[in-house]
Amino acid sequence: MGMNYFALAGIAALVFSSAAQAEPKHGIAMYGDPALPPDFVSQPHVNPDAPKGGAIIQGEVGGFDSLNPHIRKGRTPWQLRFLAYESLMGRSYAEPFSLYGLLAESIETPEDRSWVEFTLNPAARFSDGSPVTVEDVLWSFETLGTIGHPRYASTWEKVESAEVVGERTVRFTFNTRDDELPLIMGLRPILKKAQWEGKDFAESGLDDIPISSAPYVITDFEAGRFVLLERNPDYWGADLPFRRGTDNLDQIRMEFFADGTAMFEAFKGGILNTMRETNVQKWDTQYDFPAVQSGDIVKSIIPHQRPTGIQGLAFNTRRPQFQDWRVREALITAFNFEFINVTINGEAQPRITSPFGNSVFAMDPGPATGKVRELLEPYAASLLPGAMEGYTLPVGDGTERNRANIRKALSIMEEAGWTLRDGTLVNDAGDAFTFDILLRSGATEPQQIVDLYVSALQRIGINPTVTTIDSAEYTERSNAFDFDMTWYQRGVPSLSPGNEQTLYWGSEAADVEGSRNWAGIRSPAVDAIINQLLVSETTDDYIAAVKALDRALISGRYVVPIWHQPIARLAHAKELRYPSVLPMYGDWIGFQPDVWWYEE
Structure with missing residues (x-):
């Protein structure tokens, strides 16, 4: 098609x-008038x-x-x-x-x-x-x-x-x-x-x-x-x-499986008749079974024009070990994105650079200017480095050892009060730095990513534990923010971001169990900018507000982001x-x- x-x-x-x-x-449209007139026959993206x-x-x-x-x-x-x-x-x-x-x-x-x-x-x-x-x-x-x-x-x-x-x-x-x-x-x-x-x-x-x-x-x-x-x-x-x-369609049937492997086998066996695949390597290598070869199963590519959202490993900043932004920066630096990307995907996929990347709302490179700067300046003292000056994610050398970034991560951890002693990262009291990574059972790709990440962390003297639990317990614990780090996926930014941003990043949502603010973001700048975008009266003001929000979020270092797929x-x-x-x-x-x- x-x-x-x-x-x-x-x-x-x-x-x-x-x-x-x-x-x-x-x-009604958020801005201006809706595209379709009162006498429209059908929506433009349907087959009437x-x-x-x-x-x-x-x-x-x-x-x-x-x-x-x-x-x-x-x-x-x-x-x-x-x-x-x-x-x-x-x-x-x-x-x-x-x-x-x-x-x-x-x-x-x-x-x-x-x-x-x-x-x-x-x-x-x-x-x-x-x-x-x-x-x-x-x-x-x-x-x-x-x-x-x-x-x-x-x-x-x-x-x-x-x-x-x-x-x-x-x-x-x-x-x-x-x-x-x-x-x-x-x-x-x-x-x-x-x-x-x-x-x-x-x-x-x-x-x-x-x-x-x-x-x-x-x-x-x-x-x-x-x-x-x-x-x-x-x-x-x-x-x-x-x-x-x-x-x-006359019927929509949803079948539930213990893990992704069982679900894929059900699709291959004809129990399911549709499958959404997010793993590039799997798409390239495992979708050649007989039904595909015969043409009974079709592989379709659907492009989009929406922002990337955010996906990766979220820090729970309610936990004491993650309240220092330098620790979060060090752990982002130790994440060997380039190596993990190719290892998992087979071919490199573009990295998520910020929640509103891949769109007109993405923050511009370099220092904040114009209306974006005006929105951020009143909160400059509370914003983290990079919000005003510009922030980019660390870039590795593509090798498994990733030596330059490992050295940099160690240096940042030392600034935060953690020193490598006898192969373990400890503070002045001799307490080892560690944390737990919580995963949902059956989440194959997150597990693969975490396994590679743990190997990288061990190079700087961190030995995190990895806890895998069933879907019911995972939902209960994530709703209660009962985790140190966990897999986080929010396709939240739309082409018209608004009130939902408060639920994702707002300070009030950080204290409401079941909210989507898993990272526990409490930022006066984020709260104020969200309020500003909701009352913007011109296109320029609205776009500037979202660009400012994008800067505040990515420089806050709340998530170790992975790749996105356009x-x-x-x-x-x-x-x-x-x-x-x-x-x-x-x-x-x-x-x-x-x-x-x-x-x-």
């Missing part, structure tokens, strides 16, 4: 709207004539003990939040951040976005046939914001009032300036209030499958083994322009097809299985 992108104006050319009066509209039918069977490593992804407790298949639940507005991944009507037929917000109104589509129905009402909307927002998953709490705290202002219209008034809030509110899942009367929503697990209005419903499952979703033949919104060409590798049954026009986000939420179809 062709690999053409749907060409929209780039982020750098975003135009800010100056509409004076609020009025109901069919959609795609046939309905068939099934996709995908694998996951781990297990689950809950089907409610909206609460704090339990382990839930991550896809359910996006496939089995529906919101007031739907996000188009062909644009940086634009929403179009779903449960809501229109959205209204003033120029300062101090409030937002949603008017429900009169045809909106839950899967049991009952209408979606304004009472369901208000109950869902309040319940999720108070006792739901932490991801919902920070937004609800910014709501001054929530009220019914018409038979099908609700209004949310905000207590703080945050231009992204109307969009975030539009993406909150809407659940059926009556289902939970007399029940404890926060404790729901496998006994109650939340009723929603989504195209798919959960029809069968076995705890920890599989979940089956089927397309609802009576789905209320099948003819909506936003839905046309999407949700084409493409995705998907192997799948030849009957599974996708459109030739790709969304700018590539293989991301909203791509597979959302716009795929099955065709003999």
Whole structure:
């Protein structure tokens, strides 16, 4: 298939709207107007004539003990939040951040976005046939914001009032300036209030499958083994322009495996009919089994235009041994990236240089200038070296011994008070420097990387322990930040970063168990810059704020980053097809299985 992108104006050319009066509209964009007009027929990255039918069977490593992804407790298949639940507005991944009507037929917000109104589509129905009402909307927002998953709490705290202002219209008034809030509110899942009367929503697990209005419903499952979703033949919104060409598959089945090896063997054996591969060497050498050779399995490359995010080994800065930034710098320096990269991948992959690398938001090389510098200067005293001057990751010589960087790492550790004595790195009291690396069982590539990293650390007198635990215990411990160092992967930066940045890096999130701030980042500069990007009024100010955030994060030395892949590798049954026009986000939420179809 062709690999053409749907060409929209780039982020750098975003135009800010100056509409004076609020009025109901069919959609909303973070900046400017949404690309599609009120009378659009379908999204540009779908096949509106795609046939309905068939099934996709995908694998996951781990297990689950809950089907409610909206609460704090339990382990839930991550896809359910996006496939089995529906919101007031739907996000188009062909644009940086634009929403179009779903449960809501229109959205209204003033120029300062101090409030937002949603008017429900009169045809909106839950899967049991009952209408979606304004009472369901208000109950869902309040319940999720108070006792739901932490991801919902920070937004609800910014709501001054929530009220019914018409038979099908609700209004949310905000207590703080945050231009992204109307969009975030539009993406909150809407659940059926009556289902939970007399029940404890926060404790729901496998006994109650939340009723929603989504195209798919959960029809069968076995705890920890599989979940089956089927397309609802009576789905209320099948003819909506936003839905046309999407949700084409009759069944979505998720199979769960103890480890990645078992999952790959299941794919080779025909139990699964799609597989996402992140290991380049494996893709090049192990995807030549008979089904591939015969053409029954197709290998597809899906490019994207989104930032790299961050992936690697995260320091838990709540731990005393990692509170000194020089220690973190030394351990980053000792990480033999160039050697590990080729050893694992076979061919060198580009390194993650910062969370917003590979995008217009990436920090510029060298010293901070202009608006970026203006944002950072008030916090210069608390920022770490490199934020103002420019920061680049250490570069090794590509050999296993990596002598120059090992010497440099030892020198930095000495500055931090640790000396090599009889082959062990110790402090003045004679205590050895050590820590534990926590890994999830079955995570093959992280284990390979850690094994090579441990060998490098031993060259500077550090002998870390490596603890491997099952998926359930890993989730529990990572949610409680009960680790020294662990594998960390956040594809968090989008092409329109906003409120979610507080959950990833904000000081408040550092103290909330279950949040995504695993590193325990507590930085006045990071907090202030995130607040600034949320109220930026020009394109230049917005981009400068994200560039400043990028500098503060990478110079904070919170993660030992590895490589990124500007493409995705998907192997799948030849009957599974996708459109030739790709969304700018590539293989991301909203791509597979959302716009795929099955065709003999």
